Amino acid sequence: MRVFVTGATGNIGSAVVEQLVAAGHAVLGLCRAPDKAPALEAAGGEVLHGRLEDGALLRDAAASCDGVIHLGFKHDFTRFVANCEEDRQVIQALAEGLAGSDRPLLVTSGVPLANTVPGEPAREHYPIVGTEVHPRAASEQAAALAAAAGVNVSVVRLPQVHDTRSQGLITLMIARFRELGYCAYIGDGGQRWPAAPRLDVARLYRLALERAEPDAKYHAVAEGGVALRDIAQAIAGRLGLPVRSIDTEQARHVFGWMAGFAAHDVPASSELTRRWLGWEPEGPSLLEDLANLQLAAA
Numbered sequence: 125m126r127v128f129v130t131g132a133t134g135n136i137g138s139a140v141v142e143q144l145v146a147a148g149h150a151v152l153g154l155c156r157a158p159d160k161a162p163a164l165e166a167a168g169g170e171v172l173h174g175r176l177e178d179g180a181l182l183r184d185a186a187a188s189c190d191g192v193i194h195l196g197f198k199h200d201f202t203r204f205v206a207n208c209e210e211d212r213q214v215i216q217a218l219a220e221g222l223a224g225s226d227r228p229l230l231v232t233s234g235v236p237l238a239n240t241v242p243g244e245p246a247r248e249h250y251p252i253v254g255t256e257v258h259p260r261a262a263s264e265q266a267a268a269l270a271a272a273a274g275v276n277v278s279v280v281r282l283p284q285v286h287d288t289r290s291q292g293l294i295t296l297m298i299a300r301f302r303e304l305g306y307c308a309y310i311g312d313g314g315q316r317w318p319a320a321p322r323l324d325v326a327r328l329y330r331l332a333l334e335r336a337e338p339d340a341k342y343h344a345v346a347e348g349g350v351a352l353r354d355i356a357q358a359i360a361g362r363l364g365l366p367v368r369s370i371d372t373e374q375a376r377h378v379f380g381w382m383a384g385f386a387a388h389d390v391p392a393s394s395e396l397t398r399r400w401l402g403w404e405p406e407g408p409s410l411l412e413d414l415a416n417l418q419l420a421a422a
Contacts, residue, residue, distance in 0.1 A: 125149045125150070125189075125191050125333070125334075126149070126150040126151075126152065126188075126189045126190050126191075127149050127150065127151055127152070127189055127190065127191050127192065127193060127333065128152045128153075128154070128172075128185045128186055128188070128189040128191070128192045128193070128218075129141060129144070129151055129153045129154065129169070129192075129193045129195065130154045130182070130192075130193070130194045130195055130196030130214070130218075131154070131194070131195030131196035131197065132151065132153025132154055132155060132164055132195070133155050133156075133157065133160035133161075133163065133164050134195060134196070135285070135289075135290045135322065136195055136282075136285055136322060136325060136326060137153070137195040137196070138163065138167065139322050139323055139325070140193060140195065140326045140329045140330070141153055141164065141167050141168070141169045142167050142168075142326070143326045143327055143329070143330045144330055145167060145168035145169065147330055147334075149330075150170070151167075151168065151169040151170065152169070152170045152172050152185060152188070152189055153169040153171060153172060154172050154174055154176075154182075154185070154196060155171050155172065155173055155174075156173075156174070156175050156176075158173070161173070172185055176196050176198070176210070176214050179213065179214075179216075179217035180217075182214060182217040182218050182221065183217050183218070183220050183221040184221065185221065186217075186218045186219075186220075186221025186229070187221040187222070189227070191227050191228045191229070191230075191333050191336070192218050192222065192227075192228070192229045192230065193230045193329055193333060194214065194215065194218055194229065194230060194231050194232055195232050195329075196214070197211060197232065198210065201296075201381055201382075202381070204259055204381075205259045208255070208259035208260050208261075208262040208263065209259075209262055211260075211262060211263050211266070212262040212263065212265065212266040213266075215229075215231055215263060215266035215267060215270065216266055216269070216270070219266075219269075219270035219273070219275045219277065222276070223273065223274070223275060224274075225276075226276045226336070226338075227276060228277075228278065228333055228336040229267075229270065229275060229276065229277040229278070230277075230278055230279070230280055230329060230332055230333055231263055231264070231266070231267040231277060231278070231279050231280070232263065232279075232280055232281075232282060233260060233261075233263045233264050233267075233279050233280070233281045233282070234258075234260050234281055234282055234283075235281040235283050235318055235343055235344075235390065235392040236258060236388070236390040236392075237252040237253055237258055237260060237261055237264060237281065238250040238251070238252050238281065238341075238343075238392070239253075239388075239390045239391075239392070240252065240253060245318075245349065245391035245392050246281075246318075246343070246390065246391070246392040246393065247343075247392075247393050247395070247396065248281075248341040248342065248343055248393075248394075248396045248397060249341065249396065252264055263279075264279055267279055271338065271339050276336060276338045277338070277339070278332060278336075278337060278338065278339060278340035278341065278342065279340070279341050279342065280328065280329060280332060280342045280344055281341065281342065281343050281344065281392075282320075282325065282344050283317065283318035283319050283320050283343075283344065283345050283346075283347075283392060284317050284318065284319040284320075284410065285319075285320055285321075285322050285344070286319055286320070286321060286322060286410050286414075287321065287322040287323070287407075287413055288413050288416045288417055288418045289418050290322070291319075291410065291413065291414065293382060293385055294317075294355060294359075294410075294414075296382060297355075297359070297379070297382065297386075298359055298363070300378070300379065300380065300382070301356075301359060301360075301363065301365060302363060302365075304378065305365060306360075306365050306366045306367065306368050307356040307357070307359050307360040307367045307368070308356060308367070308368045308369070308370045308374075308378045308379075309352045309353045309355075309356045309367070309368075309369060309386075310352065310369075310370055310371070310372060310375050310386055310387055311369065311371070311372070312353065312369070313351055313352045313353020313354070313356065313369065314351055314352070314353065314389065315351065315352040315387065315388060315389045315390075316348070316349025316350060316351055316352075316389050316390065316391045317349065317350055317352065317355065317390060318343075318345045318347060318348055318349055318350070318390065318391060318392040319345075319346060319347045319350050319409075319410035320344050320345055320405060320407075321346060321405060321406075321407025321408060321413070322407070323406075323407055324344075324346055324403075324405040324407045325344045327403065328342065328344045328397070328401065328403050329344075331401040331402070332401060335400070335401060337400070340400070342394075342397045342400070342401065343392055343393065343394040343396075343397045344394070344397070345392045345393065345397070346394070346405035346407070346409075347409060347410060348391050348392055348393055349389075349390075349391035350409075350410050350411065352386060353369075354411060355410070355411070355414065358410075358411045358414035358415055359414055359417075361415065362414060362415060362416075362419070363419075372387065375387060
């Protein structure tokens, strides 16, 4: 297959490109930053210079390929709502490029969207929250519209994706803890965050693309829930910082815009995903990667 990958030079996207090429697929990768193009080419991908804002470019690229993996997203969380609405437009453009065919489109979302049954971990078949609860629901709403129009679209929901260099939102938490001089968790720290190793997640994207099942929902979850307390303690051990329990009133000061994320218990299951794709995670746990963090100078 010739596969168009947005976010091809990002942390997860670069691993997806390597997975696809190793499996014999050709890759057309969207690249915004010219300095990242050589790495994409070295991995075996063809570079398409452009930006997510260029809907016509996205449509044409999707139309020229046998499938699309959409990983590109603007990670400026100070404008998270706007970025999610822009992702809605990106998915629409990609879907238009695939219209009238059965070529697969994989859309990226997050497992917290399906934490809708009290006391239960998020599961693939659970309904999702609306954008008023979690703005990233815009991506799945766009996918649903594309599916209703006959596009072969499915969704990969991500947890905290980690290796020793990057861990999703936890990377930003680490930077904040270094600023504060201590690590923190809220209350008893029992809030659970699902997680998965970066290379295992990349393999899941390839398997999902090759399966090409319309309207499927996949959870890229290796660990169903790692307690925030354990995350903070692992970071503290690596940074040599103390750990504190804080209350909800202090959370805004400590975590800033991440306070809402830190306060929520969002466990998730990947039982159905593993059954459908034959996917079994092989990489290290989140706490193992945190214990071996590659730290930049403070």
